[in-house]
Amino acid sequence: MVSARTAVFVVFALNGCALGSWAPRVPAMSTQVGAVPGSLGLALLGASVGLLVAATITGRLVERLGARLVMALSTVAAALMLAALGLATSVLWLGLTLFALGAAIGVLDVAMNVGAVFVEREAGKPLMASFHAGFSFGALAGALFAGLAASNGWSPSRQFTLAALAAILVLLTVVRALPGIKPTHRPTEKRSAVAPIKRPVLWLLATIALCSAIAEGASADWSALLLVSEHGIGEGPAALAYAAFSLAMAIARLTGGALQAKVGERPVLAGGALLAATGLLAAALISSPVIGFVGFALAGAGLAASFPVALGLAGEAGKRADGGGGEREIAFVTSVAYTGFLAGPPAIGGIAQLTSLSTSFxxxxxxxxxxxxxxxxALRAGRRERERSYC
Known part of the structure; x- marks a missing residue:
């Protein structure tokens, strides 16, 4: 019998696999549709818009339908859109398909994080980072498969179709164990009834997730092109840059819960931010393939805790006395964070068009x-909010 914890971990991995499968093939997709950096950035914007639009409505959707159903439906939708992505023959087609794929993944992101919060509360210990490690391992698997496919001359369509079929088959093995059936209650506590947009702590947590999303999205979308155009290596090896990023992030996330419990959120998040900045600067400034791979690995390790810890704290900020709650808070933080995916691709593409990808990074x-x-x-704002709630 598959446990709820394992089932949620698998869904996180499937989500990561979707990103890891197509992001390293951006150079091939760019050639397939005849895009230049500027127009490619606009096409990638489609995924970001889809993510943002979907995330803004998913909190209430999960409240009404339950996390399990939403996770299942959005995973299938994402798989189908991934298969459709490989058929793109124009920049417009690419952008529209990425919009649909982004929307499916946006719904899945919120639903799976709500499911993760349910499991974390039941366990009574930090688990959010380990679930996001599942995403990173999935992205790693997808990136490795993408690198193998690129090195062997596979078309994106062939690769994406096989990845989509595998995702649906894996989902069928765990869907019954997913937590979060349709709720039978509604939030009643005053603290939960406060609109997320009126809570400073959620804005600050969203800022953490936003900065992480920009850096992570840049590494996913542009790392391969950076190594191809600025470091002079082939498309196949360049695809492994995101694999290095994902592997380092996955390992860091597996140990992140224990580290967070031992030293607290502040050292984990602040220290990781400085490590990520150092790695990205090294990849941008030093023209060496080895340094490029190491730089993206450092960035992955440094950013590992940012998104999961921010979402975990957001879910805790919406917790009710009955143990439920947090759907709207997680959706709010996720929505703001996705503006990073929205603004990041065109901004990086625009800067690269005017200067270089190195400057963008x-x-x-x-x-x-x-x-x-x-x-x-954020931690100070959360402490002040808790003190007021107890007065």
Whole structure:
């Protein structure tokens, strides 16, 4: 019998696999549709818009339908859109398909994080980072498969179709164990009834997730192109840059819960931000394939805790006395974070068009460094909110 914890971990992995499967094939897709960096950035914007639009409505959707059903349906939808992505023959087609894929993944992101919060509360210990490790392992598997496919001359269509079929088959093995059936209650506590947009702590947590999303999205979408155009290596080996990023992130996330319980959120988030900024700067400034791979690995390890810890704290901020709650808070933080995916691709593409990809990644490194002060401010705001609620 598959446990709820294992089932949620698998769904996180499937989500990561979707990203890891197509992100390293951006160079091939760019050639397939005849895009230049600027138009490619606009096409990638489609996925970001889909993510953002879907995330804004998913909190209430999960409240009404339950996390299990939403996770299952959105996983199938994402798999189908991944298969359709490989058929794109124009920049417009690519952008529209990425919008649909982004929307499916956006719904899945919120639902699976709500499911993860349910499991974490039941276990009574930090588990959020380990679930996100599942995402990273999935992204790693997808990136490795993408690298293998690229090296053997497979078309994106062939690769994406096989990945989609595998995802649906894996989902069928765990769907019954997923937590979060349709709720039978509604939030009643005053604290839960406060709109997320009116809570400073959620804005600050969203800032942490936003900066992480920009840096992570840049590494996913542009790392291969950076190594191809600025470091002079082939498409197949370049695809492994995101694999290095994902592997380092996955390992860091597996140990993140224990580290968080031992030293607290502040050292984990602030220290990780500085590590990520250092790695991205190294990849951007030093023209060496080895340094490029190491830099993206450092970035993956440094960013590992940012998104999961921010979402975990958001879910805790919405917790009710009955043990439920947090759907709207997680959806709010996720929605703001996805503006990073929205603004990141065209911004990086635009900067690269005017200067170079190296300059773009210097900007991304500075964004990653902003996670440190945002962490300090968020923890202080959360402490003040808890003190007021007990008065």
């Amino acid at each position: 210097i900007v991304v490194a500075l964004v990653a460094a902003l996670i440190a002060p945002a962490t300090v401010a």
